[in-house]
Amino acid sequence: MSSWVRAAALWLCTMTMTSWAAPLPEGLADLGRVATEGELAAWDIDVRPDFVGLPPGSGDVWAGEEIWLAQCASCHGDFGDSNEIFAPLVLGNITEEDIATGRVASLTDPAVTRTTLMKVPTLSTLWDYIYRAMPWNAPKSLSPDEVYALVAYLLNLGYVVDDDFVLSDTNMVETQARMPNRNGMSLDHGLWSVTGAPDVSGSSCTADCDVAVTVTSSLPAYAMNAHGNLAEQVRDWGPYPGLWTETGTGRETAAEPEQLAAASAVVEAVVAPEAALNAGGCSGCHQMAGQLVGPGFDAIRTKYAGQERAAYLRDKIVNGGAGVWGSMPMPPMPALEEDALQQIVAWLTSGEE
Amino acid sequence: MASDAEQGQLQPAPESFLSKDLVEDISREGINPGRRSLLQSAFAAAAASIAAPALMADNDPDIVNLPTWTRSLGKPVVANPYGQPSPYEANIVRRQSPGLTRTDQSSVSFTPLQNLFGMITPSGLHFERHHQGWVDIDPRRHRLMINGLVDTPLVFTMEELLRMPSVSRIHFLECGANTGLEWGNVAVPTVQYSHGMLSASEFTGVPVSLLLERAGFDRKRATVLLAEGADGSSMTRTINLENALDDALVAYGQNGEMLRPENGYPLRLVVPGVQGVSWVKWLRRLEVGDKPWATKDEVAHYVDLMPDGTHRQYTSIQEAKSVITAPSGGQKLLKQGYYDITGLAWSGRGTVEKVEVSVDGGRNWRPARLEGPILPKALTRFHCDWVWQGEEALLQSRVTDSTGYIQPSRAQLVAVRGTRSIYHNNAIQTWRVGADGEVHNVQLG
Numbered sequence: 001m002s003s004w005v006r007a008a009a010l011w012l013c014t015m016t017m018t019s020w021a022a023p024l025p026e027g028l029a030d031l032g033r034v035a036t037e038g039e040l041a042a043w044d045i046d047v048r049p050d051f052v053g054l055p056p057g058s059g060d061v062w063a064g065e066e067i068w069l070a071q072c073a074s075c076h077g078d079f080g081d082s083n084e085i086f087a088p089l090v091l092g093n094i095t096e097e098d099i100a101t102g103r104v105a106s107l108t109d110p111a112v113t114r115t116t117l118m119k120v121p122t123l124s125t126l127w128d129y130i131y132r133a134m135p136w137n138a139p140k141s142l143s144p145d146e147v148y149a150l151v152a153y154l155l156n157l158g159y160v161v162d163d164d165f166v167l168s169d170t171n172m173v174e175t176q177a178r179m180p181n182r183n184g185m186s187l188d189h190g191l192w193s194v195t196g197a198p199d200v201s202g203s204s205c206t207a208d209c210d211v212a213v214t215v216t217s218s219l220p221a222y223a224m225n226a227h228g229n230l231a232e233q234v235r236d237w238g239p240y241p242g243l244w245t246e247t248g249t250g251r252e253t254a255a256e257p258e259q260l261a262a263a264s265a266v267v268e269a270v271v272a273p274e275a276a277l278n279a280g281g282c283s284g285c286h287q288m289a290g291q292l293v294g295p296g297f298d299a300i301r302t303k304y305a306g307q308e309r310a311a312y313l314r315d316k317i318v319n320g321g322a323g324v325w326g327s328m329p330m331p332p333m334p335a336l337e338e339d340a341l342q343q344i345v346a347w348l349t350s351g352e353e
Numbered sequence: 354m355a356s357d358a359e360q361g362q363l364q365p366a367p368e369s370f371l372s373k374d375l376v377e378d379i380s381r382e383g384i385n386p387g388r389r390s391l392l393q394s395a396f397a398a399a400a401a402s403i404a405a406p407a408l409m410a411d412n413d414p415d416i417v418n419l420p421t422w423t424r425s426l427g428k429p430v431v432a433n434p435y436g437q438p439s440p441y442e443a444n445i446v447r448r449q450s451p452g453l454t455r456t457d458q459s460s461v462s463f464t465p466l467q468n469l470f471g472m473i474t475p476s477g478l479h480f481e482r483h484h485q486g487w488v489d490i491d492p493r494r495h496r497l498m499i500n501g502l503v504d505t506p507l508v509f510t511m512e513e514l515l516r517m518p519s520v521s522r523i524h525f526l527e528c529g530a531n532t533g534l535e536w537g538n539v540a541v542p543t544v545q546y547s548h549g550m551l552s553a554s555e556f557t558g559v560p561v562s563l564l565l566e567r568a569g570f571d572r573k574r575a576t577v578l579l580a581e582g583a584d585g586s587s588m589t590r591t592i593n594l595e596n597a598l599d600d601a602l603v604a605y606g607q608n609g610e611m612l613r614p615e616n617g618y619p620l621r622l623v624v625p626g627v628q629g630v631s632w633v634k635w636l637r638r639l640e641v642g643d644k645p646w647a648t649k650d651e652v653a654h655y656v657d658l659m660p661d662g663t664h665r666q667y668t669s670i671q672e673a674k675s676v677i678t679a680p681s682g683g684q685k686l687l688k689q690g691y692y693d694i695t696g697l698a699w700s701g702r703g704t705v706e707k708v709e710v711s712v713d714g715g716r717n718w719r720p721a722r723l724e725g726p727i728l729p730k731a732l733t734r735f736h737c738d739w740v741w742q743g744e745e746a747l748l749q750s751r752v753t754d755s756t757g758y759i760q761p762s763r764a765q766l767v768a769v770r771g772t773r774s775i776y777h778n779n780a781i782q783t784w785r786v787g788a789d790g791e792v793h794n795v796q797l798g
Contacts, residue, residue, distance in 0.1 A: 202759030216798035
């Protein structure tokens with residue numbers, strides 16, 4: 001390392017270890033302005049474990065169930081138990097003993113699927129997260145009362161509260177005292193602070209070390225191509241070409257770049273407008289093939305092949321609809337950019353394989 | 354040994370250099386310029402796959418027959434107003450691990466570490482982790498709010514932030530779940546999937562300490578910061594204030610340009626040494642507080658399950674870790690002889706002090722050569738000379754950081770933490786090189 005680089009590194013190191021040296025440069029205090037009460041109220045929506053920040057309101061289990069079925073069940077399942085889109089929120093495996101001790105005993109059992117309710121120690125977290133980020137495709141559209149109702153419904157699914165329970169800002173503290181894993185978190189570790197103490201240490205042995213060198217785990221041959229053909233995922237010239245895992249026939253290098261380019265050019269004509277589908281949020285509910293929340297794009301493309309259906313489909317995307325593919329309504333997508341909308345409609349109606 | 358070497362090479366028979374059609378074409382009509390060019394490229398490809406230069410009795414056609422690019426007019430400036438990689442590098446892209454997630458909005462794409470050099474990740478290859486999709490934010494309409502235990506709650510525009518004194522620093526950014534798929538057993542084939550939630554950039558922005566000084570904050574009570582995003586998830590994380598005052602940045606620049614949208618354009622938090630989830634993207638607010646917030650990603654995710662059923666909460670620091678990036682899983686050594694074993698080492702607690710490399714599964718170690726500059730909480734590139742003679746080898750690297758911490762073996766790590774904690778797997782990685790030159794991801798026991 002050159003002495004200049006060494007000096008620069010040392011300087012940087014020094015810089016990183018000190019906070020900003022007062023006083024501030026002259027004129028800096030003119031940058032930035034005082035936040036208004038209205039602005040603070042609009043953005044400072046966080047709720048702490050001691051419920052600082054919690055808005056007043058209430059909601060019961062039955063109201064929660066109604067909102068849940070309309071806005072949450074499509075991803076999480078009617079009972080919060082679906083493993084289709086996200087990990088299950090609740091599986092009905094919380095015991096009275098768990099609620100009494102505040103420790104979910106089955107967390108030690110590797111055979112038990114870990115759900116959100118088994119992990120979460122703090123009631124505030126459920127409230128805060130649902131209010132700020134749910135539902136998935138329309139975050140911040142729920143009122144505080146709706147959030148109270150949804151939290152009540154979730155707790156009821158987990159047998160933490162009864163069917164007639166009403167959750168409100170006045171009984172959060174006592175409800176917190178029934179959270180099944182409220183005592184399940186540990187802060188006894190060295191990973192919070194940069195100066196924390198490590199819990200594991202490696203060995204400094206450098207010669208004839210007493211270590212096991214038997215291979216105990218490796219990918220079975222049938223799984224080598226599970227991530228796709230590795231030869232096409234690494235630089236295909238140079239000292240380390242990728243293994244040809246697609247066929248297992250012993251081919252060792254990928255196709256020539258010209259061939260790959262030609263192949264992708266052919267595909268491009270009928271390729272899905274993935275950027276538009278992702279940007280528009282479509283792929284949150286639809287996948288290329290097969291039902292997810294909504295029907296697969298393959299089924300939609302078959303149904304709407306032919307330009308004469310373009311106007312109809314455009315209307316369905318912009319304004320939403322229900323009943324064509326089952327009972328799950330398609331939400332309106334008024335914010336979809338015009339370019340993206342045109343690409344999507346053109347692709348859906350192209351009829352090309 | 355010789356037979357092993359041959360086994361490890363691709364040596365097509367001469368007749369297979371040429372396609373059947375081309376051979377028939379040439380025998381029928383002789384060689385014209387078009388067919389000559391096809392012949393040359395076929396021969397060149399075949400020649401490139403033959404090991405020993407001694408086999409080439411004749412001139413290298415790639416030298417004596419000037420290629421098209423040496424005999425033609427090149428493309429004009431701004432053919433690509435924003436430059437693109439060579440088409441020959443099309444394989445080197447971010448990739449998803451199939452089946453890892455069920456939606457593409459709450460998902461991960463991995464950085465192709467196996468083919469990168471140096472200590473910086475190109476911005477377009479920086480790994481992605483989004484919790485509710487990524488967004489395109491209009492910088493004119495973006496604001497940063499600072500509130501909580503401050504003298505004056507403030508709002509800054511991007512224009513104001515870009516007028517402030519700025520610093521540029523190189524730091525790594527690693528997801529807490531990097532290598533999380535490998536706790537129980539080998540699950541993925543390449544270093545892209547095993548370690549590719551790791552990237553490093555030069556970040557430019559305003560020190561958090563400066564912004565808090567501007568707002569004035571309650572030094573007696575304040576212990577934590579809440580960082581919040583402006584996207585749909587408005588993701589929140591509790592940050593250790595003491596550490597943040599040392600070196601955290603509110604960053605807008607990445608590798609000399611503005612942040613990429615997938616990486617938080619126009620503003621993100623940079624918390625050096627701390628897991629990526631705390632580097633909140635599309636940052637809209639910092640709140641100074643005296644108690645942690647227990648946000649969703651601090652109770653349901655990014656908590657580390659221990660064998661006794663407790664979860665470690667607020668695990669943040671990325672401890673020292675290293676990995677050999679080449680040769681690595683899914684690759685193949687075509688020839689015997691010299692290789693430069695190379696990889697990356699980093700520590701969330703300081704600088705890389707030493708990297709050692711083993712080719713026998715950890716029985717014997719020798720020091721690797723570190724490439725400078727060696728910066729705190731940044732990637733350090735290492736190299737180790739190796740002559741491969743066709744033997745089976747178990748490649749490992751082991752880092753020691755400036756605190757004296759030594760990267761643990763998988764057995765040492767699992768003995769304390771079990772195999773179900775998902776996060777903070779910094780175990781020594783093993784790549785097995787077979788006698789056939791194939792490199793595979795393995796675990797030892």
